[in-house]
Amino acid sequence: MARTSVLARAEKVQPDPSHQRALAAAARMAPEQVQVLLRTSDGGELALPRELVRILLASAGELSRGHAVTVLASEAQLSPAETAELLGLSRPFVTRLLDAGDIPSTNLPGSSHRVVRLADVLAFQQRRERRREGRRQIADALDDTESAG
Known part of the structure; x- marks a missing residue:
């Protein structure tokens, strides 16, 4: 089905x-x-x-x-393709993230197909944004150091 x-x-x-x-x-x-x-x-x-x-x-x-x-409910279960669509990433890249455990997933009973909780996708997105912001702040600090030196 x-x-x-x-x-x-x-x-x-x-x-x-x-x-x-x-x-x-x-x-x-x-x-x-x-x-x-x-x-x-x-x-x-x-x-x-x-x-x-x-x-x-x-x-x-x-x-x-x-x-x-x-x-959407936080507990909604998304397919890897839906996860990719929501994050704006390719499905193969999301599959690698799932394989690495960066985004938790579970297999559907009796199947090799995986599902991902929306709450886990949103948590991954927040972590990704925090890392991006941290890198931006480091780059800005380095630029300031180079300008002062």
């Missing part, structure tokens, strides 16, 4: 320029000062939990800057 792409099934929201001002205003609000109510068709109301309000306000900020927002 073919596996449907996790990324294809994810909820995606594209920015609408006509909502930019309202989204930017919402993004500036502190979650603890906001209450979001859902009104049902029968007139009932449901207050959203603070955690969901934080997600909504963060999403509003991204949309106000013209960025699309995709909603």
Whole structure:
């Protein structure tokens, strides 16, 4: 049975320029000062939990800057190809990262196919960004030293 792409099934929201001002205003609000109510068709109301309000306000900020927002659970399992797409890397390179254990993966039961948790992909991406920033700071310090010398 073919596996449907996790990324294809994810909820995606594209920015609408006509909502930019309202989204930017919402993004500036502190979650603890906001209450979001859902009104049902029968007139009932449901207050959203603070955690969901934080997600909504963060999403509003991204949309106000013209960025699309995709909603995925941290525990979503991605294929190596989806992992590569998310990271902007080639699938063969991601396969090498998986083989080396740089990104944890597990085999599907009774199969040689691997899956990767979204949380592990995001953790790898953060480590990669920190290393990149560290290298940039070292290069800047070396440039400053050469300029002073």
